[in-house]
Amino acid sequence: MLVFLAIALLEPPGVDSLPVRPISQLVHTTWTAKDGAPSETRALAQTSDGYLWLGTAAGLVRFDGVRFVPFAPINGDTLEGGGIRTLLGTRDGSLWITWSNGRVSQLRGGRVRSYGERDGLAVTYQVVESSTGNLVAGTARGLARFTDGKWKDVNREWGYPGTECKALWFDRDDALWAETADRVVYLPLGSHRFLDPGNRLRNGSALARFAQEKDGTIWMAEVFRAAHTLWRTGDRHTVTEVAVGTWTLLIDRKGSLWIGSAGDGLRRVLNPSTIRGKEIAQFGAEAEQFTEKDGLLSNLIDAMMEDREGNIWIANSRGIERFREGAFSPLPTPGSIRPRSVYATNDTAVWTAAFAVPGLQRVSARGIESFQSEFFHFAPTLFQDASGKLWTVGDSLILQFQEKRGGFFPIRLRKSNANNLVDLTVDTAGNVWVFDQGLGLLRLDGDSLVQMAQLYDPAFPYGKLFSDRKGRIWVGQQHRVVIYDHGKQTIIGSGQGLKNGGIFAFFEDRGGNIWGAGDGGVGRFEGGRFRALPERPDLPVRSAYGIAEDNEGAWWIITRTNVVRLPAGEADRAIADSGYDMRYHTFDNLDGLPGMISVGNFSSMLTRTPDGRIWVGTDSGIASVDPGHLPAAMVPPVVIEAVRIDGRERRPSDAAAVPPRSRDIEIDYTATSLALPERTRFRYRLEGVDPAWRDVGTRRRAYYNGLAPGTYRFRVIASNADGVWNETGAAWSFRVLPAWYQTLWFKAGVVLLIGGLGAAGAALVQRSRHQRAQATLKGQYEATIAERARIAQDLHDTLLQGFAGVTLQLKAAELALPDQPQVAAETINRVRQLARESLREARERVWEMRDPALAGDDLPAALEAMARDRTAGTGIAIALRVIGSRRRVARPLEEVALRIGREAVVNVIKHAGANHLDIEVTFGESRLGLEVRDDGRGFTPEESEDARRRGHFGLSGIRERAIQAGGRAEVRASPGGGTIVGIELPLEESRLQQGTGV
Numbered sequence: 001m002l003v004f005l006a007i008a009l010l011e012p013p014g015v016d017s018l019p020v021r022p023i024s025q026l027v028h029t030t031w032t033a034k035d036g037a038p039s040e041t042r043a044l045a046q047t048s049d050g051y052l053w054l055g056t057a058a059g060l061v062r063f064d065g066v067r068f069v070p071f072a073p074i075n076g077d078t079l080e081g082g083g084i085r086t087l088l089g090t091r092d093g094s095l096w097i098t099w100s101n102g103r104v105s106q107l108r109g110g111r112v113r114s115y116g117e118r119d120g121l122a123v124t125y126q127v128v129e130s131s132t133g134n135l136v137a138g139t140a141r142g143l144a145r146f147t148d149g150k151w152k153d154v155n156r157e158w159g160y161p162g163t164e165c166k167a168l169w170f171d172r173d174d175a176l177w178a179e180t181a182d183r184v185v186y187l188p189l190g191s192h193r194f195l196d197p198g199n200r201l202r203n204g205s206a207l208a209r210f211a212q213e214k215d216g217t218i219w220m221a222e223v224f225r226a227a228h229t230l231w232r233t234g235d236r237h238t239v240t241e242v243a244v245g246t247w248t249l250l251i252d253r254k255g256s257l258w259i260g261s262a263g264d265g266l267r268r269v270l271n272p273s274t275i276r277g278k279e280i281a282q283f284g285a286e287a288e289q290f291t292e293k294d295g296l297l298s299n300l301i302d303a304m305m306e307d308r309e310g311n312i313w314i315a316n317s318r319g320i321e322r323f324r325e326g327a328f329s330p331l332p333t334p335g336s337i338r339p340r341s342v343y344a345t346n347d348t349a350v351w352t353a354a355f356a357v358p359g360l361q362r363v364s365a366r367g368i369e370s371f372q373s374e375f376f377h378f379a380p381t382l383f384q385d386a387s388g389k390l391w392t393v394g395d396s397l398i399l400q401f402q403e404k405r406g407g408f409f410p411i412r413l414r415k416s417n418a419n420n421l422v423d424l425t426v427d428t429a430g431n432v433w434v435f436d437q438g439l440g441l442l443r444l445d446g447d448s449l450v451q452m453a454q455l456y457d458p459a460f461p462y463g464k465l466f467s468d469r470k471g472r473i474w475v476g477q478q479h480r481v482v483i484y485d486h487g488k489q490t491i492i493g494s495g496q497g498l499k500n501g502g503i504f505a506f507f508e509d510r511g512g513n514i515w516g517a518g519d520g521g522v523g524r525f526e527g528g529r530f531r532a533l534p535e536r537p538d539l540p541v542r543s544a545y546g547i548a549e550d551n552e553g554a555w556w557i558i559t560r561t562n563v564v565r566l567p568a569g570e571a572d573r574a575i576a577d578s579g580y581d582m583r584y585h586t587f588d589n590l591d592g593l594p595g596m597i598s599v600g601n602f603s604s605m606l607t608r609t610p611d612g613r614i615w616v617g618t619d620s621g622i623a624s625v626d627p628g629h630l631p632a633a634m635v636p637p638v639v640i641e642a643v644r645i646d647g648r649e650r651r652p653s654d655a656a657a658v659p660p661r662s663r664d665i666e667i668d669y670t671a672t673s674l675a676l677p678e679r680t681r682f683r684y685r686l687e688g689v690d691p692a693w694r695d696v697g698t699r700r701r702a703y704y705n706g707l708a709p710g711t712y713r714f715r716v717i718a719s720n721a722d723g724v725w726n727e728t729g730a731a732w733s734f735r736v737l738p739a740w741y742q743t744l745w746f747k748a749g750v751v752l753l754i755g756g757l758g759a760a761g762a763a764l765v766q767r768s769r770h771q772r773a774q775a776t777l778k779g780q781y782e783a784t785i786a787e788r789a790r791i792a793q794d795l796h797d798t799l800l801q802g803f804a805g806v807t808l809q810l811k812a813a814e815l816a817l818p819d820q821p822q823v824a825a826e827t828i829n830r831v832r833q834l835a836r837e838s839l840r841e842a843r844e845r846v847w848e849m850r851d852p853a854l855a856g857d858d859l860p861a862a863l864e865a866m867a868r869d870r871t872a873g874t875g876i877a878i879a880l881r882v883i884g885s886r887r888r889v890a891r892p893l894e895e896v897a898l899r900i901g902r903e904a905v906v907n908v909i910k911h912a913g914a915n916h917l918d919i920e921v922t923f924g925e926s927r928l929g930l931e932v933r934d935d936g937r938g939f940t941p942e943e944s945e946d947a948r949r950r951g952h953f954g955l956s957g958i959r960e961r962a963i964q965a966g967g968r969a970e971v972r973a974s975p976g977g978g979t980i981v982g983i984e985l986p987l988e989e990s991r992l993q994q995g996t997g998v
Helices: 002-010 570-576 744-816 821-848 859-870 891-912 941-950 952-964 989-993
Strands: 027-031 041-046 052-056 060-063 068-070 084-089 095-099 104-108 111-115 124-129 135-139 142-147 150-153 167-170 176-179 183-187 195-200 209-212 218-222 226-229 246-251 257-261 266-269 288-290 303-306 312-316 319-324 328-331 340-344 350-354 360-364 367-371 390-394 397-402 407-410 421-426 432-436 440-445 448-453 464-467 473-476 481-485 488-492 505-508 514-518 521-526 529-532 544-549 555-559 563-566 585-587 606-608 614-618 621-625 638-645 648-650 664-671 681-687 694-697 701-705 710-719 725-736 877-884 916-923 927-934 968-973 979-986
Touching: 041 303, 041 312, 041 319, 052 084, 084 124, 095 124, 124 167, 135 167, 135 176, 167 209, 218 257, 226 246, 246 303, 257 303, 340 606, 340 621, 350 621, 390 421, 397 421, 421 464, 432 448, 432 464, 440 473, 448 481, 464 505, 473 505, 473 514, 505 544, 514 544, 521 544, 521 570, 544 606, 555 606, 638 710, 638 725, 664 681, 664 710, 664 725, 681 701, 859 877, 859 891, 859 916, 891 916, 891 927, 891 952, 891 979, 952 968, 952 979
Parallel strands: 041 084, 209 246, 877 916
Antiparallel strands: 027 319, 041 052, 052 060, 060 068, 084 095, 095 104, 104 111, 124 135, 135 142, 142 150, 167 176, 176 183, 183 195, 209 218, 218 226, 218 246, 246 257, 257 266, 266 288, 303 312, 312 319, 328 621, 340 350, 340 614, 350 360, 360 367, 390 397, 397 407, 421 432, 432 440, 440 448, 464 473, 473 481, 481 488, 505 514, 514 521, 521 529, 544 555, 555 563, 563 585, 606 614, 614 621, 638 648, 638 664, 664 701, 681 694, 681 710, 710 725, 916 927, 927 979, 968 979
C-alpha cells in the first residue's frame, strides 16, 4: 500500500494534472454527539442556499459546517413526527422530506407544507427531480408526479409495470430508473413506456441507490447482493460487481466510485473503468478499504453525498463524516509518533527519518525503501553535493550513501578527537565541513579533520551548518551565528539583531540574501546584522524552522503549529516597511498535514524537490503539496439566519419593524461553505451606528442594544480560507419603532411646552438681571465718586503740604544766600528733594485713580506683576504662592483684592525696610484669601493700634475696602519678624455684585 501511495504522489501529473488521491490522503473530519451532531442520521441533502440537511431518526437538522441547528417550524406550521427516510434539495430552493410514515413535506422559505393520502399521494418512499425540474415520487402504488402544486398518479400514463416503487432516480439524460418489487426498469426521456432490460433483483427489493459513470454506465446499490452495474435495453455485456453488501453509493465529480456498505465500511474504486466486467471480491485489492480501524465512525454507512464543493459526506448512527482534498497529500511512514525530518535529492526522491529511530526511508517512484544503519541512532542530517553524493554524519563518522551496497557507509578518517558530529555541509569548492559539539567547526582535509573555529557552547552544543553560493560557511547556534568566510571569522550576536532562540535553518533567496529562521522568527542578514520580520499578532511566524521557495517565488515557512505560505516579495516588503501588512496563507491539519509539527533537533523539516513540490515532516509522517495546484476555496455565500429581539427569535423577513422600547437585538448569520468553514471570517456593519466594518473573526452573531428609533441596515460579508471576501454578503433592513413619548407629535408638544416655560423663565431672569445690574452700577458709581473725592483730598493735602514746605524752604534759602551761600545751597537741595517726594506722592495718587491692571491676567498673576513693578530697583525679592484650585472669580472681587494687595505692597516699600515680600492667594469653596508678608522691622501691638487710630500705613484703607466687599482684614506682626496683612473676601454672587472696591 505504501508503494502505491508513493507512486501516486510522485508520478507525473495526468491530463487534468490533479491525480485522484487515495482515501488515506484525503482530509477526514468527523462530528459526533460531543460536537453537537445528531445520531441516527439516515439521509443527507444540500439545498441551493448551501446548507447541509440531515434527516435523522428524530427529525430534521440544518448544518452550516460549524453549527447543528434542529429545524423548528414557525408561523403555526408543523412537521411530521418520527424519523426521516430520504431528503432532496431541488432547483427552486425547496427541501423535500420523505418521512418514515410515508408522508412528504416541502420546506421552502421557512414554510412547511405536507402531503399524504388526503392529497392523493400514497405512502411514499422517495422523491426525485429531473434536470428540468420535474418531481416524481415512488410510492406504495407506483409513481406520482407533482404538477401545479398537486400530486397526480402517472402509472397508467407512463406504463409503469410495477405495483409499487421503492426507489427511483433520474440519470444525466433524464431517463427515469425505478425499482419494482423484483427488477429495475427505466423510462427514456420522451417515451411513454418503461423498458425492462432484464435487471433482476437477486434477493427481493430494498431502498436502492443509483449512480452514473462519466461514460454513462449505471451502477446500483443492492444491499442483499453487491454494488453492480445495470443493463440498458440491448446490453449483454458482463455485469461489473463489487461483492460487498451495499447500502448506498455515488460517483464523484472525478469519476471515482464510492460504496457505503452495510457493515464493511467504505470501499472506493478510483477508476471504475479499470474493473469493467469483473467481479471484485469482498476484500479485493482493486477497491480501497476504509473502515473503523482507519478512523471511520461506523462500518455501517446509512447515507452518502457529494456537495457542490466536492466534499464527500458520510452519515451513520454515530454522527457524520467529511472527506475532502486538502492542499497537502499525507504519506504515512512506518514507526511510532516521533519528530521526522525530510530531505530532497536531485532525483526527486525524498529521504525521511524519525528522531531516535535507527534507519532512513527513501520515497521515490519506486515506492518507499528502508535503509538501516549501525552507524547512527538519531535522525541524521543529509546533504547532497554538486556531484550528487549524499553525505551524513554520525558520532565520530562521516558517511556517504552507496547505492550498490544499499546504505550509508563511513569514509576513512585518521583518528581525531571529534566524537559528536551533528551536522555537515559541502561548499561550492567541494570541501566538506562538519560541526562537532565539543570542537566546533571542522573541515575535511584528505582523511583528516582540521579544526577551523572553536565554537563550543556548554549551554547548547548543537550547531546548524549552511554553505552559501559565495562559499561562506554559516554556523547557527543558540545565542550566536558565526560566519566563516575563507579564513575570516565573524560572530553575530544579540547586538547585531539576533533574537533569542538562535538559528535552526538558513535560506539563500534568489538575490543571494541570507535569511535565518529560528525561535526568534525570520530575519535577513544585511549590513552586518540580522533584520527580523516585524512581529505582528496575526502573523504566525514567530518561531520558524525551515524555509523553501517554490517555482512562483513564494516562500513556504514551517512553524511550530502550521506551514505558512508568503507570496513572492512579501518578506522583502515587510523588511522595508515595518507597517506593511503581509499577505499569507496558513496550512494545518485541515489542509492534510498529518499529526503535529514537532521540533526534535536541527534536522530539516521542510524541503523542496526538483519537480517543485514542498515536503513537510511531522510527528505522524510526511506530506507534500504541489504549489501550482492549490485547491481554490469557494467564495462563501452569506446568509442571515435569524434575529432575536429581547430574546424572542424571528426570521429577518418577519422582523422589518422592531417594537418600541426593544433593548437587545441579536443577529445570527453564517456562510454556507462546507469545505473549510472553520476558517471563514466575518465582518459586519450596522449603517447609522458603526462608522466602519467590524472584523469579528469566526463569530457568527452580532449584538446591539439600546438602538434609538429610526431606520437601519445591517450588512455582513465573509471571506474564505484564502482571504477572498464575498463583498455582496447579506443584508437586513429594519426600523425601530418609536414609543409614544418618542413620536414626532409628542416631541413637538414637549418642545412647545418647554419653549413657553423657557420664554417666561427667560423674562423673569432678564428682569432680575436688569435689577441687579442697576444696583451694581449704582453702587459702583457711588463708590467711584467716594474714591475720587478721597483721592482728590489726598492730592490736595499732599500738594498743599509739599508746596507749603517748598515755599518755606525757598524763603530760608533766599535769606541765607548773601551771607551764607553754603547754607543756601544745602537748603536748595532739600527743596529739590521735597519737590521730588511731593511729585512722587502725587503720581501715586493719580495711579490709584486708574482701574487695576488685571487685563487678561487672573488675580495671582496681576498681583505678582504689580508687586514686581512697584519694587523694581529696591532689591526686594518677590515670591507668589497659590493654594487651592486656581481660577478666575468675579471681576469686582478681583479688583478689590488687587487694590488691597497694592496698598499692602506700597506700605511695605514705604515703611518696612524688608528684603523679602511673599504674596499668598487662597482659593476656597466660598472664600478668597490674600496674605502679604514681609521680613521688615515689624511693629508692636501698641504701634499697630496707634497707627490704626491715626490712619497710618494705609491700614484704614485696607480695612475699609475689605469691609465694603463683605469681608474682613487684619494686620499682625509676624512671629519671625516683619508684618502680615491678611484679608478674607466672600465668593457669594450677591456680595460680589454689591462690592464697592472700584
